[in-house]
Amino acid sequence: MAKRERVMRMSVEQPLWRALTAYRVLTMFYAIGLFATHYGSFVRPEVAIGYYLVLIAWTFATLPRVANAASCTKRFLAADLTIALTGILLTPVADAHDRIVDGGPTLPSIWTAGSVLAFAIKGGWRWAAFASALVGVANVLQRGALSQDTLHNVLLVWVASIAIGYVVEVARASERTLARALEIEAATRERERLARDIHDGVLQVLAMVQRRGSALGGDAADLGRLAGEQEVALRTLVSGGLVPVSRVSEDEAEGALVRAVDEPDPDEGGPCDLRSLLAPYATAKVTFSAPGTPVPLDPAAAKELAAAVGAALDNVHRHVGADARAWILVEDEPDEVIVTVRDDGPGIPEGRLAQAEGEGRLGVALSIRGRLREIGGSAELISVPGQGTEVELKVPKTDMTNVKDPKGPRGKAEQR
């Protein structure tokens, strides 16, 4: 519920009510000032004085009524409008006729607009239209004729109040959307937390089956191996939030748009997290290591890089065997991303590499190199006899992926 309260506090409605309160008091004094300066021209000033006494009492007595939407009841609105209309209709009684025909002010003058605004803020543009129409009718009646001046003024009040009423409605709708977005977000977070707990339990059991299975041997060992494979798959899926969020909300300031997302949109042009492309390569035999934070890379480059890693792993399986272990390491350097694929095979003896290259037998290595060259990167083959073979893939970061880190080169200088 705390979220809701926050939404209420950042409401655009509250400032409007405060403004209305001030407006009513100020315009009351303005109306009285207008009367005082033209006291001499009034034919029955006692009527005006009586009306202003009521107006003062009413305006101050009802200050709490315009403090917020809840206390601004329909009865208050009706009474408020009645006071305004009475004032307008009393004008011909109190004031000189020629002043009225000249387009002089009514008794409540612009205080009337406060009443109409209250309708607008409370009920939106329909209520505002209704109230301002009544005020218009009263104005025409007190004037006694439908002059162009009156029509102009009436129309102005009408349009303005409808506009404000409409804005209030829009603001309310967006506040509701925002509140809903926050709720959905909170619910999603809670669901993700629950999912983590459940996953953790499943992972424990799978790890347990694997453990016991391999200890028992025989058929149970097979079972254990299967459990181990599933354990890796599930752990990769849940660890580090590599599963993309299912919903995102945008631009909360403007009333939140919540949309469901299936996967990072490649058309969006934003960098994608390389980890989410490489993590699926992890198996019981392939270990995946990466930073805990996203490794942003241009989507096309990331895709090529992932394909190159796939090719390198295929190569490991082909040359070292299906049981070969392999390690993938992702490093996010200030100006480049380095991905290393290492196997624990016998390695390639020195000299053999150059020889194989000369004979054109480095098909896979060359294709990996080709892929990397297309995205401006490089691939290097390092082999230490007895310690397997490493394929080191380097991809320079483009400006787009580096925006989050403007002082990248300096960071590197410091790091080294």
Add this chain to the structure above:
Amino acid sequence: MSDGQGPIRVMVVDDHPMWRDAVARDLAESGFDVVATAGDGEQAVRRAQAAAPDVLVLDLNLPAKPGVQVCKELVGFNPALRVLVLSASGEHADVLEAVKSGATGYLLKSASTDELIDAVRRTAVGDPVFTPGLAGLVLGEYRRLASDPGPATGGDEPRAPQLTDRETEVLRLVAKGLSYKQIAERLVISHRTVQNHVQNTLGKLQLHNRVELVRYAIERGLDDA
């Protein structure tokens, strides 16, 4: 302290009874003295203070109090305590946080019994137990700290911790799955030196974490509370 005189005293903290018992049994069978077990975070803190184990085998996903918090409190209470994190899911943020607050070992639950026993033994004598995954995380964390501008305060601010070239090299090799022995061979250094390098990478991170905590406390005026 524990090698030589008597068996290593171990405490196992895990909320799954089946798992907890299996680990405790395996450890006991291999000659460790399992002095206590606990099923939730608060229990773990209480019992560890009473039982005073040498090594805490800790699951991070615990009811009542998260494992990271347990690690913080217990290492704060007794800096000599060694913590080996045994996690099922390997949530990146949790693992890094645990390592920063004093855990010196990290193992996935899918590790074999032999690996676990070896890890507890190494943790007890103060050797850091790294998986390639943890090495990758730590490398990433150093990189993040170096590029993070940090709060803009005076010039006396602690600099982000940095790895020496050698430390980076060693950590990269760990992340690529090489054993300490293989790393020692490749870099032509001793096994002990490799361990020292790995230990330093953790030590700097933990030190930085402590400095940050103290600074945070001073900024918030917690020191004169």
